[in-house]
Amino acid sequence: MIFQNEFINWFRSSSPYIHAHRNKTFVVCFGGEAVLAEDFYHHVHDFALLDSLGVRLVLVHGIRPQIDLRLAKLGVEPNYHHHLRVTDDTALQCAKEAAGLVRVEIEALLSMGLANSPMAGAKIKVASGNFVIAKPLGVIDGVDYGHTGEVRRIDSAAIHQLLDQDSVVLMSPVGYSPSGEVFNLSAEQVATAVAIALKAEKLIFLTEGKCISPETGETVAQMTAEEAHTFLLQHNNSIPDTSRLPLLAAIQACQAGVLRTHLVCRKQSGVLLLELFTRDGVGTLVSSTPFEELRTAALNDIGGILELIRPLEQQGILAKRAREKIETEIADYIVLERDGLIIACMALHANRQCRVGVIACLAVHPNYRGSARGERMLNFAYRKAWQMELQRLLVLSTRTVQWFIERGFAPTALDNLPEALKTLYNPERNSKLLAKDIDLSRHHDKNS
Numbered sequence: 001m002i003f004q005n006e007f008i009n010w011f012r013s014s015s016p017y018i019h020a021h022r023n024k025t026f027v028v029c030f031g032g033e034a035v036l037a038e039d040f041y042h043h044v045h046d047f048a049l050l051d052s053l054g055v056r057l058v059l060v061h062g063i064r065p066q067i068d069l070r071l072a073k074l075g076v077e078p079n080y081h082h083h084l085r086v087t088d089d090t091a092l093q094c095a096k097e098a099a100g101l102v103r104v105e106i107e108a109l110l111s112m113g114l115a116n117s118p119m120a121g122a123k124i125k126v127a128s129g130n131f132v133i134a135k136p137l138g139v140i141d142g143v144d145y146g147h148t149g150e151v152r153r154i155d156s157a158a159i160h161q162l163l164d165q166d167s168v169v170l171m172s173p174v175g176y177s178p179s180g181e182v183f184n185l186s187a188e189q190v191a192t193a194v195a196i197a198l199k200a201e202k203l204i205f206l207t208e209g210k211c212i213s214p215e216t217g218e219t220v221a222q223m224t225a226e227e228a229h230t231f232l233l234q235h236n237n238s239i240p241d242t243s244r245l246p247l248l249a250a251i252q253a254c255q256a257g258v259l260r261t262h263l264v265c266r267k268q269s270g271v272l273l274l275e276l277f278t279r280d281g282v283g284t285l286v287s288s289t290p291f292e293e294l295r296t297a298a299l300n301d302i303g304g305i306l307e308l309i310r311p312l313e314q315q316g317i318l319a320k321r322a323r324e325k326i327e328t329e330i331a332d333y334i335v336l337e338r339d340g341l342i343i344a345c346m347a348l349h350a351n352r353q354c355r356v357g358v359i360a361c362l363a364v365h366p367n368y369r370g371s372a373r374g375e376r377m378l379n380f381a382y383r384k385a386w387q388m389e390l391q392r393l394l395v396l397s398t399r400t401v402q403w404f405i406e407r408g409f410a411p412t413a414l415d416n417l418p419e420a421l422k423t424l425y426n427p428e429r430n431s432k433l434l435a436k437d438i439d440l441s442r443h444h445d446k447n448s
Contacts, residue, residue: 014277016340021276022054025163025198029191029246030206031062034266035102043206044109046272047168048122056163058194060171061106062187066098067091082140083241087147087184095147095184099172103128106170127167131155132190134175134183149175149183151190154197192249196256203253204275205246206266211284214238222285225254250286261286279339280367294380297333297345302326304342305333309363317399318361319426333361334380336373343368346377348384354418355391357381362400378407385438392438396424396431409434 028047034040051057067085068078071094079086087095110124134149152175162169171194173187188205195203210219214235223231228251232244239247243263250261264271264283275281285291297305305326312318326333329347336344343365350357359381364373385393394417395404405411412435417425425431 010278013279017277018053020340021050021201023056024201025056025058026050026202026204027058027060027191027195027198027200028204028206028272029060029062029187029249030266031187031208032065032067032098032102033062033208034206035061035105036065037266039269041109042269043266043272044106044112046270047110048124050272050276051124051168052122058159058163058169058171058198058200059106060173060187060191060194061102062173063095063098063102064187066102067094067184070094070097081143081145083245084137084145084186085148085184086143086145089147092147092182092184095174096182099174103170103172110168110170125165125167126170127162127165128170128172129155129158129162130176131159131169131171132175132185132193134177134185136177136181136183147182147184149177149185151175151185151193152177154193156194156197159194159198186245188245188249192253195253195258195261200258201260202276203250203258203261204272205249205261205263206271207246207263208242208266209240210265211243211247211263219282220284221280222287222291224290225251225286225288228286247286254286254288257288259288279341292336292338292343294334294336294376297330297335299327299330301333301335301337301342302330304337305335305345305361308342308345308365309361312363316429318363319429321361334377334384336377338368341365344373344377346381348381349421349424350385350388350390351418351421352388352390354421355389356418356421357385357388357390357393358421358424359393359395360424374403375407382438390438393436394421395434397434398429398431401432401434404434407436409436 030043034043047057047059071078071091074090076090085091107126110126131154132151133153133155135152137145137148137150139145159169171190173185173190175183175185177183191203212218213220228247232239232247246263250263253261262275262281262283262285264275268282271282275283302323306323309318309321313320329349332347332349334346334348335342345361345363346359347361348357348359362374362377395409397404412433414425414433416435417433
């Protein structure tokens with residue numbers, strides 16, 4: 001029964017993402033290592049599920065280990081420079097063979113429809129083609145890269161036409177020139193160029209390892225493109241290529257208009273589903289804008305605010321507020337939104353005549369406490385108070401008195417509550433009144 005309840009809760013919580021992802025274009029890139037892995041079929045099952053949920057799917061696969069294996073059989077040492085293969089005639093022939101074989105293997109897996117399996121009844125149409133127009137990379141640092149190329153253009157119209165026909169588009173890291181030459185390309189570059197050309201909603205890399213912060217040893221959950229650039233500059237020598245190359249691609253994609261790029265370790269079963277259908281995911285999100293947005297509330301936030309504060313009202317931590325009251329005072333509210341969910345809120349009720357503001361209704365979602373989000377809300381309230389040239393902030397509290405004291409508020413007598421704001425006080429709750437003065441001159445100096 002516990003398992004059933006967990007499944008029901010998860011399935012219900014995934015429904016907003018099912019709706020949000022339908023008819024959206026996702027580009028998924030994975031290396032040749034993933035194709036060689038014994039559990040690759042798990043990812044194929046997840047590709048099939050995404051397709052069945054209405055996601056327009058473009059798959060870009062790599063072939064680096066497959067090329068190396070063929071070169072090894074020929075007794076030829078792979079040649080790399082600046083993490084890119086130098087593709088001579090022999091390596092190009094191996095690349096052609098590897099691309100063809102891997103494409104056929106993936107098509108075969110996507111064609112499965114065995115009963116009593118996740119692929120039962122899938123009937124996936126897979127399409128491939130010469131969608132990548134490429135040019136030679138040329139000579140860099142005196143090294144001739146031979147048949148290694150770079151993307152010149154993507155035939156996005158042809159790909160869109162196939163996606164409109166409900167096909168999964170499968171692409172190899174091979175490009176062609178107008179004169180008929182064949183070039184070996186980087187899978188990351190192809191995936192990035194395709195995502196940009198298609199104006200894809202998401203670019204997803206199934207990586208060989210997690211994006212770990214050298215400072216904390218933990219997975220980096222989210223970064224803006226600007227933060228990712230700084231992260232690479234600070235830790236370039238300690239970040240392996242398995243994370244560095246996808247991060248560089250993510251930065252390029254975000255700067256070119258792809259809103260979100262996900263880096264997820266392919267070694268975890270179901271990683272695509274966990275990343276795409278849970279609120280916090282399991283990988284690293286690189287976005288063009290911050291994943292959490294702190295802003296003034298709007299009318300369509302009222303439902304989220306009520307859902308957030310209702311449990312705290314029932315526990316007596318917050319005073320009960322009618323929906324109508326919140327609606328009339330919505331301009332006073334500040335919210336912290338995370339991927340469509342209101343995870344924190346606060347109200348700043350200002351009386352400009354008295355030059356006093358009252359902080360109220362501070363709430364943080366239980367799953368997001370302990371990460372200084374309350375502090376962020378309070379700092380946002382300070383900035384609003386400075387902008388309105390308020391001289392003093394007050395707060396009425398029953399259970400969070402110490403938290404405010406630690407942030408510079410001091411207990412004060414109820415008589416200090418301005419007459420115009422006394423309607424906010426409910427004697428039955430016996431709330432404590434705390435106050436903090438605003439240093440307007442310091443604020444103006446800081447921003448001059």
